[in-house]
Amino acid sequence: MLIDFIQQIFNGLVVGSIYTLIALGLTTIFGIFGIAHFAHGSVAMFGGYLTYFLISALGIGLLPSFILAMAAGALLGIVLERVAYYPVRNAPPINSFIIALGLTLIIEKLNLLAFGVDQVIIPTPLVNVINVGGVTMPELRIYVLAIAAILVIGMTLLIQRTWIGMAVRAVAQNRAAAVLMGINVNSVSMFVFALSSALGVAAGVLVGALFAVAPGVSSGLVIKGFAVLILGGLGSIPGAIVGGMLLGVSEAFAAAFVSSAYKDVISFLLMILVLLVRPEGLMRRSSR
Amino acid sequence: MKRLLGAVLSTALIGTPGAFAAEKTLTIGYSDALTGGGAVYGVPQKKAIDLAIEEINGAGGIKVGADNYKIKTIEYDDKADSTEATNVARKLIDRDDVKFILGYCCSASGGAMASFIGREDVIVLVGTAGARSITSLGNKNVFRTRPPGDYTGAAAGKFIAQQGVKTLGILAVRDVALFTQYRDSLVKAFEEAGGKVVAIETFGGQDRDMTAQLTKLRGLNPDALFVSGYVEQVAFSHRQASELGIKTQRYGFSGGSAEQFTKVATAEQMNGAWDLLAIEFNADVLGPKAVAFVDRYKKKYNENPTPNTAYAYDQVYVLRDALQAAQTTTDMKKIQETIRALPIPKEALLKYLPVNGRMFDDKGQAYIANGAFQWKNGNWAFVKELPSDAAAYSNFLKTIKD
Structure with missing residues (x-):
């Protein structure tokens, strides 16, 4: 029983780490622009497809492909910001909302056109399984957890310890004051989109290696990402980390101890509960 | 003189169809998933149908009375989607005026068709679609080779x-x-x-x-x-x-x-x-007839047939045998009854388990062995x-x- 309990926590953390990566991108973009960037899941899938293409068609190694895809994701993020969101930055919020919906469709269909309808699994050489006292941990899942952890820590350091990170936080706190302090809001917004999209691509690659990249996966990811945002608090980075892990583990527990048919229902019940009891999210101070 | 020539010519023209009366065309409709997720089943199914038609036409067509019918198809992509499948069936029946429809790889498209087709004066021969309702609804004009789950x-x-x-x-x-x-x-x-x-x-x-x-x-x-x-x-x-x-x-x-x-x-x-x-369909299990089918399929399409190809292939031969036995292409009631009493066609690839000596049971369902x-x-x-x-x-x- 204890072994199963620990196994379920491990199962949940692996999936939760992917939710966290998705949510981090969503939450930073939301924190700065107040945009619900629905196309984020499609950007993630684009990254998964691209990595697969680099590996299978061009014969590039897994790690270089991963890094190249993240770079391409960052570039795509900048293009999206410039072409889609920048022109409506001063318009009513409904404009960017509709643009977000349109972008989702456009990127999703472009993925279909470029990469086809078949599901794609990113090949990895990681097939070993480590058994610790009955708890089985496939190598690939350990790598997924580790890569997610490195990216999350890297992102936190970037936001907390660097000049550009400080600028991002300043714009999130008070845009007008940040402008007055001489921060170039344009470059901050491009930076945020680049960073978020690169993280999204990383999530897409991990999903592609662990499960599969396929049409329809992106909408599921983005829904889970927003659920994490509500759990952790909109715009909160620690909230995205805690919320992602919490969602992953609660889904695993729901399937294990309640019913697999209600797995998704229970995670959304949790979300509703948070909205009722602590609407600002688990990790945000209510004063703001 | 001119008038005379015209009369001779028109007599000759009118006479022409009589002289070649044996050659006629039977147009049948085809609805299947040719794109999207269901295409992995739909496209091979279509290829198998085309192959069977080519074989039947090559062997002289379907003989009904003094006439020889060559089969021609009108085909649409139903995307394995219930709405698309309904639209396709309506187009085939109302605009193209076909009396026979083949195809249906998937439960959603096949199920949608089965929900209203009982009221139409057509016969539908379903291939791979597995939902039970396709035959359990009891439409007199629907026949299926794939047994329900x-x-x-x-x-x-x-x-x-x-x-x-x-x-x-x-x-x-x-x-x-x-x-x-x-x-x-x-x-x-x-x-x-x-x-x-x-x-x-x-x-x-x-x-x-x-x-x-x-x-x-x-x-x-x-x-x-x-x-x-x-x-x-x-x-x-x-x-x-x-x-x-x-x-x-x-x-x-x-x-x-x-x-x-x-x-x-x-x-x-x-x-x-x-x-x-x-x-x-499995060439290792089904014997020499199946091996020969693999050869013909590979020769035509340069790939191996998928396991579901035989369901629809066999249905084309069901249609041929039924029309030849009923000796009509227009009396739908008679053709339905003929199919219901039909023995298994000799070209059929799958190993059918007849019910009361017939290929299809009272609800139009055929059965094959499980493995x-x-x-x-x-x-x-x-x-x-x-x-x-x-x-x-x-x-x-x-x-x-x-």
């Missing part, structure tokens, strides 16, 4: 119990009619044979992570696992079960090829797994035929309407 499920439940399995853990897709009907009848047959199901865990259409459910099943420690759903999800379940160190016997139902499975799981992870399904396949050395190997009671299932099908 629960027919095979019953045979599978009995087989698992015969293998000495006392307790069974189930992991299955929760919302696809073909699979839920199969699962329910498997559970019933398994429990009637004295077995006990310890848990039924489910997953949704987009799920690819079954570790939570499998961890739970691992904790319950049943004698065997049963996994059913579309190929990819079943392959993920086998992979994750193996990663979780589950060593018990694994049974399943999905009907995927070895290539489809090894895209997801390694050959070692699949080792020893079973697939319990109707014996679809057990096991993964050995990187591929599915046929192990044995499962005892399948077509007559009993046909009696059960009479009693239901969903």
Whole structure:
């Protein structure tokens, strides 16, 4: 029983780490622009497809492909910001909302056109399984957890310890004051989109290696990402980390101890509960 | 003179059709998934139909009275979608005025068609679509070669119990009619044979992570696992079960090829797994007629036929035999009755189990044998035929309407 309990926590953390990566991108973009960037899941899938293409068609190694895809994701993020969101930055919020919906469709269909309808699994050489006292941990899942952890820590350091990170936080706190302090809001917004999209691509690659990249996966990811945002608090980075892990583990527990048919229902019940009891999210101070 | 010449010419022209009256064209409609997710079944099915038509036309066509009918098709893509399939059927009936429709790879498109086609004056010969309602609704004008899921499920439940399995853990897709009907009848047959199901865990259409459910099943420690759903999800379940160190016997139902499975799981992870399904097209099991079909199919399309190709191929020969036996192409009632009394066409590839000596039962359903396949050395190997009671299932099908 204890072994199963620990196994379920491990199962949940692996999936939760992917939710966290998705949510981090969503939450930073939301924190700065107040945009619900629905196309984020499609950007993630684009990254998964691209990595697969680099590996299978061009014969590039897994790690270089991963890094190249993240770079391409960052570039795509900048293009999206410039072409889609920048022109409506001063318009009513409904404009960017509709643009977000349109972008989702456009990127999703472009993925279909470029990469086809078949599901794609990113090949990895990681097939070993480590058994610790009955708890089985496939190598690939350990790598997924580790890569997610490195990216999350890297992102936190970037936001907390660097000049550009400080600028991002300043714009999130008070845009007008940040402008007055001489921060170039344009470059901050491009930076945020680049960073978020690169993280999204990383999530897409991990999903592609662990499960599969396929049409329809992106909408599921983005829904889970927003659920994490509500759990952790909109715009909160620690909230995205805690919320992602919490969602992953609660889904695993729901399937294990309640019913697999209600797995998704229970995670959304949790979300509703948070909205009722602590609407600002688990990790945000209510004063703001 | 001019007038005379005109009269001669027109007589000659009028006379012409009479002189070649033997050559006529029979236009049939075709509705299937040619793009989208269902295309993996729809496209090969269409190729098989085209091949059968080519063979029949090449052999002189369908002989009805003094006439020789060559078959021509009008085809539309229904995307395995219920709305599209309804539109396609309406187009074929109202605009193209066809009397016979072939195709239907998938439950959603086939089910939508079956929901209204009973009121139309056409005959539909369904191929691969598996939802029970396609025939259980009892339309007089619908005939299907693929047996419903629960027919095979019953045979599978009995087989698992015969293998000495006392307790069974189930992991299955929760919302696809073909699979839920199969699962329910498997559970019933398994429990009637004295077995006990310890848990039924489910997953949704987009799920690819079954570790939570499998961890739970691992904790319950049943004698065997049963996994059913579309190929990819079943392959993920086998992979994750193996990663979780589950060593018990694994049974399943999905009907995927070895290539489809090894895209997801390694050959070692699949080792020893079973697939319990109707014996679809399989050249190793079905003998020389099937081997010859593979040759012809490969020659025409430069690829191997998929397991579902034979369902629709056989239906084209059903149509030929029925029209030749009924000696009409327009009296739909007579043709329906003829199909209902039809013996199995000699060109048919699958091993049908006739009910009362006829290919189709009263609800227009045909039956084939079920089989057990096991993964050995990187591929599915046929192990044995499962005892399948077509007559009993046909009696059960009479009693239901969903």
